[in-house]
Amino acid sequence: MxxxxxxxxxxxxxxxxxxxYKEELTEEEEVVELIKELLSTRIQPAIQEDGGDIEYxxxxxSTGTVSIKLIGACKSCSSSEITLKSGIEDMLKYYIDEVKxxxxxxxxxxxxxxxDVNAAKTADGVNGMGVQDMRRMSGSDxxxxxxx
Numbered sequence: 001m002x003x004x005x006x007x008x009x010x011x012x013x014x015x016x017x018x019x020x021y022k023e024e025l026t027e028e029e030e031v032v033e034l035i036k037e038l039l040s041t042r043i044q045p046a047i048q049e050d051g052g053d054i055e056y057x058x059x060x061x062s063t064g065t066v067s068i069k070l071i072g073a074c075k076s077c078s079s080s081e082i083t084l085k086s087g088i089e090d091m092l093k094y095y096i097d098e099v100k101x102x103x104x105x106x107x108x109x110x111x112x113x114x115x116d117v118n119a120a121k122t123a124d125g126v127n128g129m130g131v132q133d134m135r136r137m138s139g140s141d142x143x144x145x146x147x148x
Contacts, residue, residue: 031098032059035066038095043088047074054088057105064100066092069107080104 036056047054052074057067068088074080081104089102 066102
């Protein structure tokens with residue numbers, strides 16, 4: 001048998017670097033888990049009492065920004081911005097040093113008069129598929145999938 005191509009020292013060094021990389025990912029994941037836990041145990045029950053709900057969207061580790069969606073009654077409530085900044089943001093910042101800001105993600109409201117049917121035939125739709133693409137997939141130019 002010949003000599004091993006990779007020395008034992010090199011393999012140990014590689015394993016050590018992998019462990020360090022794993023720890024970095026684990027710390028970021030830990031912050032996300034803490035955010036989710038606080039949202040579900042402390043914040044969500046209070047919001048649900050008022051007929052609303054909250055959904056975790058994401059966390060940007062580089063800026064310390066938590067993104068959430070307010071659902072139900074909270075979505076249209078006039079004091080939702082106060083709840084967001086004085087309640088949710090303050091609590092997350094108090095318990096989790098990495099959190100610097102909380103922002104609300106709003107889904108755009110599409111009105112039927114805003115939709116240009118001619119543009120929809122050529123423009124990309126949901127998941128990058130336009131009407132023409134959906135017709136090709138269905139095998140028929142006449143059939144379209146049901147819409148909401």
